[in-house]
Amino acid sequence: MTLNVGILVFPQVQQLDLTGPYEVFASAPDTRVHLVWKDVAPVVSATGLPLVPTATFETCPPLDVLCVPGGAGVNALMEDEAVLRFLRERAGQARYVTSVCTGALVLGAAGLLAGKRATTHWNALDFLPRFGAEPVEARIVQDGTLITAGGVTSGIDFGLAVVAALLGRQEAETIQLMLEYAPEPPFRAGTPREAPPEIVAQARTRFAGSRAAREAIVARLGPF
Template sequence: MKTIAFVLYPGLTPLDLVGPLQVLSALPIADPSFETAVVAASLDPVTSDTPVRLAADRTFDEVPAPYAVVVPGGLTGTMRSLADQRLVDYVRSAAATAEVTASVCTGSLILGAAGLLKDREATTHWSFLETLREFGALPVRRRWVADGAVLTAAGVAAGIDMALHLAARFAGEDVARVLQFAIEYDPEPPFGGLDWSAAPRELFHGLGRSALAEGLADEPALRARLTARL
């Protein structure tokens, strides 16, 4: 069985997890050799950065060598997770044998903390893009980036784009197109596309600095390095 493991930890952004999970959970319909799992240190429910609590269906120990591993992001919870050795060790270990290691949004920082981005092109939420350099990565401003066995997606909704790409990679483009129809993924945002020249950069960089200050309060050296990039 080819298990696609989605990593759960406290404080993550639910859509980073649930968006690609919704896409790839349907993959076994086309190819029964695939399955999806949500993995965490324990099966206890954890908080997210919304009022929703989430729980894994398997522990890290139960899925030591997944076919693919997907790491979602967030703000304060993700910054805190950079110092969670159990989590970082699992991601590093799982990636050692996985066909694909992927992240959504700031989940790429966890890949970086696990030593998986050195000399690789990678992306993340636009406000944290330069922080990737602290992990030896080569930041790229794209919706999603593939560099060898590592894929990274930009902010939140970009995880759905990456998941559809993975569906095509795993089961073929025809299957991926059916999945796109299934979730009716045809974005028409009410205010049109983003005007990046008008992006509220200082607002988001301020949020990032606050998240780093709180999440890495006990890791001053790493906090200082990452904050300097914002």
């Protein structure tokens, strides 16, 4: 039986949040991956990569996995009732409701994190309690049918974990080998715990504008 994975695609999405798990899911047998948006006009990612939706909210088939990636564009999505309504409707039908990076904030805005353990990008982890979630500093966090992943590159780990849950560890390991996913980063600066203080400060400065806008949005949304 064909597995259907729906990944939300939207203006200013962080493309690796999407393309990392996409590559993993698309490598699984009998699996179709749908890029879902309001229409099928191309959208442009946060780093300028054009992406073309393959299904709309109306034409998207029933999904086994619903995934929301992150990026600067999540700020608009947190107050987009059409998006939030779609997520609420599909969350009750999917086998797994998932997110990568700050996509978790959109799930939170849809009311799908209340009472759940969850993770997100390190620079947004402190937002999770405002959505009624328990923040967990981890690469992947599963709480029942909810699976959330940390920042950007964790989407590949996340994709493999979801494939293992759906199709077994052997299939996930086969895909990992096919993709030669054996990361050995040249620097130990991938988390605030590892990076030098000056690097953490520089990263926070670059995030400051988007984070300030996000703070205002979350304040408007109110308690969950």
